[in-house]
Amino acid sequence: xxxxxxxxxxxxxxxxxxxxxxxxxxxxxxxxxxxxxxxxxxxxxxxxxxxxxxxxxxxxxxxxxxxxxxxxxxxxxxxxxxxxxxxxxxxxxxxxxxxxxxxxxxxxxxxxxxxxxxxxxxxxxxxxxxxxxxxxxxxxxxxxxxxxxxxxxxxxxxxxxxxxxxxxxxxxxxxxxxxxxxxxxxxx
Numbered sequence: 001x002x003x004x005x006x007x008x009x010x011x012x013x014x015x016x017x018x019x020x021x022x023x024x025x026x027x028x029x030x031x032x033x034x035x036x037x038x039x040x041x042x043x044x045x046x047x048x049x050x051x052x053x054x055x056x057x058x059x060x061x062x063x064x065x066x067x068x069x070x071x072x073x074x075x076x077x078x079x080x081x082x083x084x085x086x087x088x089x090x091x092x093x094x095x096x097x098x099x100x101x102x103x104x105x106x107x108x109x110x111x112x113x114x115x116x117x118x119x120x121x122x123x124x125x126x127x128x129x130x131x132x133x134x135x136x137x138x139x140x141x142x143x144x145x146x147x148x149x150x151x152x153x154x155x156x157x158x159x160x161x162x163x164x165x166x167x168x169x170x171x172x173x174x175x176x177x178x179x180x181x182x183x184x185x186x187x188x
Contacts, residue, residue: 001165002026002081005174007110009033010078014104016067016097017041017085020049023114024060027081038074040065041085068093071100078106083114088140094149098156105177111158113173117166118143128169146171 003026010031015024018039028034037060041047047064054060065074067089080101086094101111119125129137137143146163150173153161158175165172 001172002112002114003030005110005112005164005172006031007078007108010109011035012075012077013037013079013081014071014074014077015039016071016080016082016101017088018050018062019043019046019083019085021053021060021062023081023083024050025053027079028057028059034079035059037061038063038077040067040074042066067097071097071104074104076106077104078109080105080109080111081113084116086113087116087143090142091144091148094142094144095152095156098153098158102153102157102175102177105158107177107179109177111153111175111177113149115149115171115173116141116143116169117149117171118145119169120145125169131168143169146173149173 011033013027013034015037018024018041021039024037024039028037039050039060039062042064047062050062054062067085086097089097105111119128150161150163153173153175159178161175163171163173
């Protein structure tokens, strides 16, 4: 599903909370146009695995980065992806992160967030946990409902925002950057 949503020819990609680099690798395999991937995570074991995966690949740079920190110094991107990372942030930070992502995306760029989400009821969430083999939630999880996250993405300025796939407590949330604002012309 993620590969089906990617832009036709992205050049620069950002992987937020890259883990071992699995999503970045999918992007590189699926879009040969990608010439640079910035992969960030805060976990030393995950960074080590990502660095090992991309050893010798000049297209990929792996950095230690806390998603609590602003993204602006990372530059602009045609594609921003995240897999099972943003749900660890407080809701206010999720909202500000979505704004940063919208600002960092080039016109027509895509944000694709594969995420753990809040189930509609505690009973449905308990079923979800049972099906994925968890007795309890991760104490670091800050789950938000799909509808709230889609609203936050729209409020951040992303367009064509949707939940393209969902299975119980997992979802793929996407949005695109709009065209640049037209210049204001002042006549005297």
